[in-house]
Amino acid sequence: MSKILVTGGLGYIGSHTVVELVKAGYEPVIVDNLSNSNIKILDQLTKIIGFKPVFHQLDLCDVQSVISLAAAEPDITGIIHFAAFKAVGESVAKPLKYYQNNFYSLINLLETYYGRKINFVFSSSCTVYGQPDVLPVTENAPIKPAESPYGNTKQVAEEILREMTASGSACKVISLRYFNPVGAHDSALIGELPIGVPQNLVPFITQTAIGKREKLTVFGDDYNTPDGSCVRDYIHVVDLGKAHVAALKLMETEGYSNIYDVFNLGTGNGNTVLEVIKAFEESTGEKLNYQIGPRRPGDVEKVWGDVTKSTNVLKWTAELGIADMMSSAWNWEKYLSQNPF
Numbered sequence: 001m002s003k004i005l006v007t008g009g010l011g012y013i014g015s016h017t018v019v020e021l022v023k024a025g026y027e028p029v030i031v032d033n034l035s036n037s038n039i040k041i042l043d044q045l046t047k048i049i050g051f052k053p054v055f056h057q058l059d060l061c062d063v064q065s066v067i068s069l070a071a072a073e074p075d076i077t078g079i080i081h082f083a084a085f086k087a088v089g090e091s092v093a094k095p096l097k098y099y100q101n102n103f104y105s106l107i108n109l110l111e112t113y114y115g116r117k118i119n120f121v122f123s124s125s126c127t128v129y130g131q132p133d134v135l136p137v138t139e140n141a142p143i144k145p146a147e148s149p150y151g152n153t154k155q156v157a158e159e160i161l162r163e164m165t166a167s168g169s170a171c172k173v174i175s176l177r178y179f180n181p182v183g184a185h186d187s188a189l190i191g192e193l194p195i196g197v198p199q200n201l202v203p204f205i206t207q208t209a210i211g212k213r214e215k216l217t218v219f220g221d222d223y224n225t226p227d228g229s230c231v232r233d234y235i236h237v238v239d240l241g242k243a244h245v246a247a248l249k250l251m252e253t254e255g256y257s258n259i260y261d262v263f264n265l266g267t268g269n270g271n272t273v274l275e276v277i278k279a280f281e282e283s284t285g286e287k288l289n290y291q292i293g294p295r296r297p298g299d300v301e302k303v304w305g306d307v308t309k310s311t312n313v314l315k316w317t318a319e320l321g322i323a324d325m326m327s328s329a330w331n332w333e334k335y336l337s338q339n340p341f
Ligand code: UD1
Pocket: 086, 087, 088, 125, 126, 127, 178, 179, 180, 199, 200, 201, 202, 204, 216, 217, 218, 219, 220, 230, 231, 232, 273, 296, 299, 300, 303
């Protein structure tokens, strides 16, 4: 069984990917510093996969810890690197915190594993495209100047990875550009666990519906979109987890010689904020309290992905639609209200 290091493996996308790795026959080795995750997720994962996964609590920004980890787990064949800060607004207020955390951890990992034959999967984001000139946006679209330090960490990290592979590292790398990950595992045992007030749309919707928040504000209804609210390509987190397995499998394929590649991970379709609210209400039977408010600074008007390359080369396609995304997110919120973390 191949051992895969999953950094940030107790986080939202990391935990769902751990489940898919086990289903696909891989052995996950989780690393997390618990800075934005909860140790209880380890027990929740144990309930889903039937055994307690190996877990190392450590900070990847400390190079000695990474070196010790590599010595303690000598037979790692792949790394999926999720561990990073991701709040756009906070990154504007605290850029150094973002550059320090997101770069130190990446560079420590790359330095440690530079000479080893490792298949490395990087969590990137559609944020690298900014507001694309052409939709759906393909992987070849120009990278726009980043709107935030967070976005910049993704752009520069992609460059670091490309340059590292070109310089003769034994690692192969795939960067996965996520669109908007939402939803939860169908067991309702894991899901998104925002600390404090959620910044992202779907946890704000579910927290409003359960009564934790009074009402959702739709950030703007005067955009050039079908109903005036912003358009995003929402992707179910379980589909996203499967895409990471597909990326590992692609790099393991005999004859696959690309040392660096990049793929969009979305459904290929956009939904407006108001459509998401409607989908939530229809798939859960809950009425959502919401109001229209002003635009949120820094929001792009519309973005959705061209997934032709992911379909043809990664051999991966999203299977779950917006109704599944909303009902699973809602089931997780209801679980949390009965079983507070
Ligand atoms: C952005 C980035 C994404 C990044 C993510 C990290 C883009 C296109 N996407 O996602 O790459 O990984 O941040 O957090 O830059 N909304 C409301 N009311 C709310 C919350 C959100 O109307 O209370 C709207 C937003 O205006 C937006 C949509 O919902 O149109 C989705 O917002 P959000 O979930 O925050 O994700 P993005 O900003 O798209």
